[in-house]
Amino acid sequence: MWNQNKMEEKEVLIVGQGLAGTWLGYWLHKAGISFRVIDQPNPDGASIRAAGLINPVTGRRMVTTWMIDELMPFASSAYKEFGSFLDQQLIEDISVIDFFPSVQMLQAFQKRFDEDPEYLTPGDDREKYAHWFRYELGWGAISPCLLVNVEKLLTAWQSWLKMNNQLTESVFDLSKLRVTQQGVEYSDIQAGYIIFCDGKSSASNPYFDKLPFALNKGEGMLVEINELPQHAVFKKGMSLVPYMENIFWLGSSYEWSFENDQPTESFRIQAENWLKHFLKLPYRILEHFAAIRPATLERRPFVGFHPSFPQIGILNGLGTKGCSLAPYFARQLADYLRERKEINILADIKRFGKILTRPL
Ligand SMILES: Cc1cc2nc3c(=O)[nH]c(=O)nc-3n(C[C@H](O)[C@H](O)[C@H](O)COP(=O)(O)OP(=O)(O)OC[C@H]3O[C@@H](n4cnc5c(N)ncnc54)[C@H](O)[C@@H]3O)c2cc1C
Numbered sequence: 001m002w003n004q005n006k007m008e009e010k011e012v013l014i015v016g017q018g019l020a021g022t023w024l025g026y027w028l029h030k031a032g033i034s035f036r037v038i039d040q041p042n043p044d045g046a047s048i049r050a051a052g053l054i055n056p057v058t059g060r061r062m063v064t065t066w067m068i069d070e071l072m073p074f075a076s077s078a079y080k081e082f083g084s085f086l087d088q089q090l091i092e093d094i095s096v097i098d099f100f101p102s103v104q105m106l107q108a109f110q111k112r113f114d115e116d117p118e119y120l121t122p123g124d125d126r127e128k129y130a131h132w133f134r135y136e137l138g139w140g141a142i143s144p145c146l147l148v149n150v151e152k153l154l155t156a157w158q159s160w161l162k163m164n165n166q167l168t169e170s171v172f173d174l175s176k177l178r179v180t181q182q183g184v185e186y187s188d189i190q191a192g193y194i195i196f197c198d199g200k201s202s203a204s205n206p207y208f209d210k211l212p213f214a215l216n217k218g219e220g221m222l223v224e225i226n227e228l229p230q231h232a233v234f235k236k237g238m239s240l241v242p243y244m245e246n247i248f249w250l251g252s253s254y255e256w257s258f259e260n261d262q263p264t265e266s267f268r269i270q271a272e273n274w275l276k277h278f279l280k281l282p283y284r285i286l287e288h289f290a291a292i293r294p295a296t297l298e299r300r301p302f303v304g305f306h307p308s309f310p311q312i313g314i315l316n317g318l319g320t321k322g323c324s325l326a327p328y329f330a331r332q333l334a335d336y337l338r339e340r341k342e343i344n345i346l347a348d349i350k351r352f353g354k355i356l357t358r359p360l
Contacts (some may be wrong), residue, residue, distance in 0.1 A: 001050075002205070006188070010034045012337065013174045013184065013191040017045035019150065019314040019322040020158045021197035023330035025166075026082055031338045036189055038159055040171045041215070044261070045098045046199050047322060049220065049291035051241040052148040053233060054324045055096055056119050060105070062112040064119070064297070071324040072146065078327040079148055086156040089147075095143035099135040099236040106206065109140045110184040132228055133237060133278055144232070147242070148323045172198070174205060183311045194303075195313040195333065200292045202316045207306055212356045214299035214316065217258040220251025222287040236278050238271070247286065249276070256319075263290045295319035303329045303347040304336070308357050314349060 012028055014021045028035045056068040065071075079091035091302070100106035113120045161167035168187075178185040183192040194200050203213035222243060229232075230242035240248040253267050263350035267289075268288055273282055294316050296302065298341035301319055302317035317334055318325045335341040349356065 007185070007190040008036070008188055010036045010189060011193065013035075013038065013186060013189055013194045015039070015194065015196050016198035016201070017154065017158060017161070017167070018045050018197065018199050018320060019154075019326035020199070021052075021331060022154055023078075023082075023181055023326045024049075024195060024197055024333060025157065025161070027084070027331050027334035028337070033334065033337055036168065036191070038167050038168045038221060039158075039172060041088075041158075041350065044289055044291050046218075046291045046293050046360045047150055048154060050288055050322060051220070051233075051239065051251060052150045052322075052323055053094075053239075053241060054146040054234075055142060056145065057112070057142050060107045060108060062120075064116075065321065065324075067328075068324070071225075071328050072144075072332075073332075074328050075148075075335045076146060078331070079146075079153075081237050082153070082327075086153075086160060088152050090153050090157050091146055091148050093144050094231070094242075095141045095235060096145050096233040096235055096239070097129065097139055098131070098139055099133060099139045099234070099235040101196070101262075103137065106137045113140070129234070132233065132280055134235070134280060135178050135278070141232075144167045144223040146323075147233070148351065150323065164220075172296060177214075179309060179311065190241070191234045191338070193311050193313055194230040197315045199294045201300075202294065202314060206314050207309065208302070208316070208349075208356075210315055210358065211302050211349065212350055214256065214295050214297045216293040216319070217255040217261065217290060218252040218254075218289070218293055218296040219228055219255075219263055219290045220249060221268075221271055221289070223248050223275070224284040224286055225281055227281055228279075238274055240279075261290055261292050263288045293319055301325050301329055301347045303333060303350050304343050304349040306356060307350065307353045310343050 011033045012035040014035055014037045017037050056064055066243050083090035119142055121141040126138050184194045200215050202208045224247050226246050234240045240250055243249040296317040305313045332343045336343055
């Protein structure tokens, strides 16, 4: 007879199915490690709202981003591999056309190009984009960059999980978690490990709230623009990123202090002014959204297991770079679980051993 109290046994319980939880699940599946995912879908989750861009050169000083020479090739082949597993095209090569918004940015581009031309091409044909845009200080190209279709990835993996009965769509309630000698118990699931991939929620999880999270709000829009080519990202401070036919993702803001997670009037005005000044084509705003990035004070991810509770892990702190960091560091966690391979010391939460071992 069916035993009502029978527990489902899994090696890993994953909380969250954004980029972090999706990649972790995939690598665990490949490693033959059993898992279940608990996720409460959020239409304004950071991953689902991301532009999907992996840009190797960013910031006011045009610096090459952390570990990018390792992360880019890894991401490129990982998304292709995951894409063929899901029978979806998830990634493409793309250039960012960077229209300099200020003399300082023009100079930063030139300086960086003189020192190290990798990824940069000066825009010699100054008028090349003048049919579509107004710009005064010229442009340069950043390439290769990668563009991930995050929504397609999350939706296809969610369907795969449902088909294989590995997804519970509900809010994870931490007060119901039981930490045992062998691992954890939650509802009718018994697992060796629980790994939190729950984005901003980890910042208020008593196991991890001492980590230096610095949540950051980002607002953006979906804008319909006919006749604008979709082969590149067009950036002038803010960016227009190809999203789907005739629709561009426009964004975004970076707000370190904010009252709530809702879209604001001030961003809408700023974005509309930007469109009016920059774009020569007609446009129609379809949607305005906001989401919270799980960013960190020292801009490094949080990966690994709690020093006092080795059955409780985390993959978080992906900040503004979830598309490149998630596949790489999820793989490190899976490799750790499979063969105790070391996690990169700069990402491993062991570095916060002292604060994490303080009483909860
Ligand atoms: C506007 C914007 C643009 C961005 N653009 C880019 C970009 O172009 N390139 C790039 O690399 N990065 C970009 N990012 C950053 C990127 O989106 C994040 O780094 C990444 O999405 C973080 O993924 P995550 O899985 O850690 O968190 P999330 O995407 O937030 O996923 C967490 C998941 O856990 C679920 N969850 C949370 N709490 C619970 C709970 N208690 N119970 C059940 N489920 C729960 C949530 O619903 C969600 O599904 C952008 C972010 C924003 C906001």
